[in-house]
Each structure stands twice: as structure tokens, then as C-alpha cells.
Amino acid sequence: MQKAMEGKPVTIYDIAKKAGVSASSVSRVVNNKPGVNPETREKIKKLLKEYNYVANEAARGLVTKSNRMVGILISDIRSIHLTEGVWEITRILSSKGYCTLILNTGNTDEGRAEGVRTMEERSVDALILMGSMFENPRVQEAIVQYMPGKPVFIMNGYLNLPNVQGVVSNERSGIHSCVDLLAQKGRRRLCYISDNMSRISSRSKKLGFQEGIRANYGEDIPYYIYENVSADMTGGFGAMMKALHEHPDIDGVICSMDILACGALQAIREAGRSVPRDISVIGVDNSEFAETCYPRLTSLDNMIIESSVEISTRVISNLEGSPSSVRKIMLFTRIMERDTT
DNA sequence: CAAAGGGTTATTCTGGTGCA
DNA sequence: TGCACCAGAATAACCCTTTG
Known part of the structure; x- marks a missing residue:
């Protein structure tokens, strides 16, 4: 009809x-x-x-000065971990009558800055930046230029601007705790495999690893780091193969992402070693992969869902007239221990 | 009922120049 | 002098809903 x-x-x-x-x-x-x-x-x-x-929301927006739309910028919508968060955010926002506009910016700072501009062009009421890759001067400049007064939220990052609120988890000390766990299990030769090191969170995770090593084993013990590995199973597999070849005595592995750990598990299996008998493996993200791979992966939960809930409620309270002056919120990570440690 | 609300586009107005 | 033309400025129209 x-x-x-x-x-x-x-x-x-x-x-x-x-x-x-x-x-x-x-x-x-x-x-x-x-x-x-x-x-x-x-x-x-x-x-x-x-x-x-x-x-007609556009006409309504003329009068109400709000079109009930929240922008979400993400560098790569294929990054499963962050899209879990996006899913949660859109779920909460839409339940409160907000529409979300998701924009894939690509992996350059210029693209990310352009994304900020596009969101202003589309007159979003608030903006959410997914991931620490948005924590950079170019994006900060774009926010100052194009969205100086609007509430902006950054997932797993921080920008020192009055209108920006950041939600972070203590991944650095979380990885430190992962090293503690491996030390408790009697592991002595640890290896860290990381994806792209240009991200601030990647660098801080690596620092946590090194601090954990020093705290548990002192200054002199050797450890191995493989970085800038491609962020998929093949990347984890290749890095682990290389590591086992170069350092056959490795007995503990921490990977910066679960998907890398899945690849690593496969490499360990192919090398004829057993997890966790010969080698312990820990991932990060506590994702679906950790639950479904074999053996089930011990993983550092960096609270993506909890962070998403936190951001969503902050977006809503900001837009509904009770803005918070808190600029940085820290959530605590936890290790979800499964069968690989 | 009438006005406002914001930004873009379309239309009209204005003043000037050049040429027959 | 009369007319065409042009650029640039000013003004109007447009979109639809909310609100006094």
C-alpha cells in the first residue's frame, strides 16, 4: 500500500x-x-x-541542530577485533535512537584526517575513532581544524584536546603479566611476535614485554622479538617458523594479536613440537580465534567490549546534556587462561 | 499561522566596458 | 546614444520541520 x-x-x-x-x-x-x-x-x-x-532528518536537524548521527572512523574494517567494538557501539547507540555512519579511512594518517573532515561535512553529532592509530598529530590537527567543539572519543588511545575523551586499557602492564605467567610456568626463552609497530599500542605492548622480561629474568637473559609481521595467520606462521629455526630453545611465545598466535600454533605443530608441553603461547584480544583455535588459546583480554560500552555511554551522556570532563579512562586487562599455557 | 533554522544554488540586480 | 555583454555582488528560493 x-x-x-x-x-x-x-x-x-x-x-x-x-x-x-x-x-x-x-x-x-x-x-x-x-x-x-x-x-x-x-x-x-x-x-x-x-x-x-x-x-526528513536533515530538515529536522535544521531546527534541532542535531541529526542524531554519530560518526565512526576505522582504518580497516577488516580488522575483526575493532569491528567487534564497532558492533557493540552501533548496537547501543541505535537503541538510543542514534544512527551511526561508519567510514573506512585506509591506513594513512592523511586518510584518517580526511575522514575527520568528511564526518564534519556530514554533520555528525559526535565522532568515535577506533584504535590507537588515530593517536597522531595529523588527526589531532584535523580535529582542531574541523571539529573543535564536537565531542570526539578515541578507542584505545588518547589525544590531548579539550573535546576529546580517550578510553584505554593497560595493555602494557597486561603483557607484563603475561610474561609473569610464562615465568611461573617455568618458561625461560621467550619470544614476542608483533604486527605493525607504527601503532602506539604495538609499541607499548612491546615495552610491556621487555619490562616483564627484565622483572622476571634480569638483564642478561636473551629474548627474541619478531616485529612488523603481517597481521594474519600467515604472518604468525612465518614468524614462528623463523623463530623456531633461529632459536630452537624457545619455550614461550607472546603474540600481539590472537590471529598471529593461531599462525604460531600451526607452525609449532608443523615443527613437531607440542603446546603447551614444549612451548606456551599467549595471544592478545581474547577474540573468537582464541576460543575456536586448537588448542584453545590463552589470551590477554584488552576489554574491547567493555571499552565500547564505556565509549557508547559517554557519547550518549555527552549528547544528552551531561558532558563529562574526564579526558582519559583506563580499563584493566585480564588474562583469559585456556589450554596453551 | 508564521517565522526560523543553515547552507547551497539559482536568479536578479548593478555598474561598467566596448562597439556600432 | 543605444545596446549587448560581462563579472561580481546581492538577493531569493529551496529543502521540511519545529516552535512560539
């Missing part, structure tokens, strides 16, 4: 005409506001339904 008016969208004016009332009354009915006779209200409701009326 579709009744488009000459191909044009139905407006409150069309409905008003049909109902023999003013557009104002229709608006009041649409927004559940008082001041309309109950009978008229019912009549208008019926017409709204009959003509499949859909409000």
Missing part, C-alpha cells in the same frame, strides 16, 4: 492536507507532543501509517 506523492517523499505538509489540519499538528503527533485533540491525533497517526511517512 505504497502511496508516494508523484515520486516525491511524503512530508508532514502532505499529511496535514489530507487530515485537514496544519503541519504543526502533524509534527506534534510525530513527536508525541501534547496539544492535539485525541481524535485528531488518531486520525493523523492513521494517515502517517497509510502514507508511510518518514521524517
